Amino acid sequence: MRILVIAQEKDGAFRKSSREAVTVSKKLGAQTDVFIAGTGAAAKEASAYGADTIYLFKTSEYDAEMQSRLIAAKVNEGGYKAVFFAHDWYGRDISARVAALLDTVVLSDATQISVDGDRVAITRPVYSGKAKVQLKSKGPVAVVSLRSNSFTIEESTGKGEIVEIFGDGMEPKAKIVEFTPVVTKRVSLADADRVVTGGRGIKEAANYKLIEDLADILGAAAGATRAVVDAGWADHALQVGQTGQTVAPNLYMAIGVSGAIQHLAGMSSSKIIVAVNKDPEAPIFGVATYGIVGDLFEVIPPLSEELKKMLG
């Protein structure tokens, strides 16, 4: 089986979710090639995870339409049986376009994957994690997106060859004319290994800083519940839950979060969940690995001190 992994560079490095996707492909025993768009800084790194051929599309602009056409053309020409994406912003924006060009669908947000002959079988959460479903690809090519943090990364050996590919010169129908990066030293929710989320229990906007400070000690992303976002205490981009982002970090700390079903849906596949809440009956304790029943304003200061000691 031949698999094409659609990778990304992030700050000049081979993105974590891309390392996960290449590892999964190699583990399935597939001959693994990579498509990557960007400056090219990360292309070489793909070899270290076992990619054979790395198709590099050098570009400083993000044109989803062109990238989709280039990927679909590469899939057709290379006889790939599967295309792997990460189920993140980029994967969401590109994978369905590629699938449409290939006349198929995306098996999206996979948390488990296996191969049965030429068919790909996945398990994925649905209803924001309230249930799961097993799906199997049909047709000549399977387009799959993998949930971040669901697959372990393994280094491999290889000396992949970089082959540069070029754009088709077509103008995009929808064009990005301005881009304003969010300047933050904090990791994004999508990439985070650790997330600290503040809920209504923080009581007022100014207290969201407690969540940010705790996140900074842990090198974590800061998140917020819908109530906190709706109150204007945190930006929409930080919302975790059914109408926000779904995250599955190694460590998720819910501070002053009661655990509405829509919130649980967005974080309950995290590996370790910590809940700090005054109310011992709060539903968040139902999914928590470790719970502290207590006033967050009393718990956060000593917790910060202990974490600082531990993490040096």
Added chain:
Amino acid sequence: MNIFVLIKQVPDTEARIRVSGGSIVHDGIKWIISPYDEIALEEALRIKQKSGATVTVVSVGPADATSAIRTAYAMGADKGIHVVHSEYAMLDSLSIAKAIEAVVRAEDVQLILAGRQGSDSDNGQVPLMLATRLGIGLIPFAVELTVGDDSVRVLSEAEGGRAVYQATLPAVITANAGLNEPRYPNLKGIMEAKKKAIDTRNFSELVPSWESMVEVVAYGDADARPKGKILEGETAADKARALVQALHEEAKVI
């Protein structure tokens, strides 16, 4: 201006999802317009109020799935198209996109709005597939939208920041949280919605031949989480210390 809004009827986000015999149990579920689609509809209604437009909602679903369209009417949608398939559960994103494509191609549509993803399957594929198949622009994750006579300017939540997209019409735009706060239908709207006709179309007439590209093997309950523990201690500081110790020694995540 003709605006089409793609709406999907889904279980209320408050609903507990039960699985029996490999399928989702639909009994007793309250059905709503998928939350992001509701935001898309609200945006269409605001454009209508500001500069005049005809707002048509399109929903693909089983024959009895009309409550989402009724709710859209109550909110202020002008027309509703219900694409019906008797075995709706068999349809995949591509075939749904093809059916909507057939509906759209027969009309003069300038703007197509949809939610970024349905709150049931969480796929978020149909709008992208529709735009790709129609060969028109697609702008994802919109949080602010300005519609001109023949173009649209959209602020979107993008990877690592915010992007401003520009596209000529027609175009497809997916709504993100933060675009607006959807209105509640008023009583008059709800009463009028009950009497309003729905334009019902037969899926197989729109897409005469199709094949699902995915086999649904079985649904299952979400994986249960291992039972957790409440950390005890005299003071908040004791509990905090116990937590850090557990995270380090037992869970090994710090």
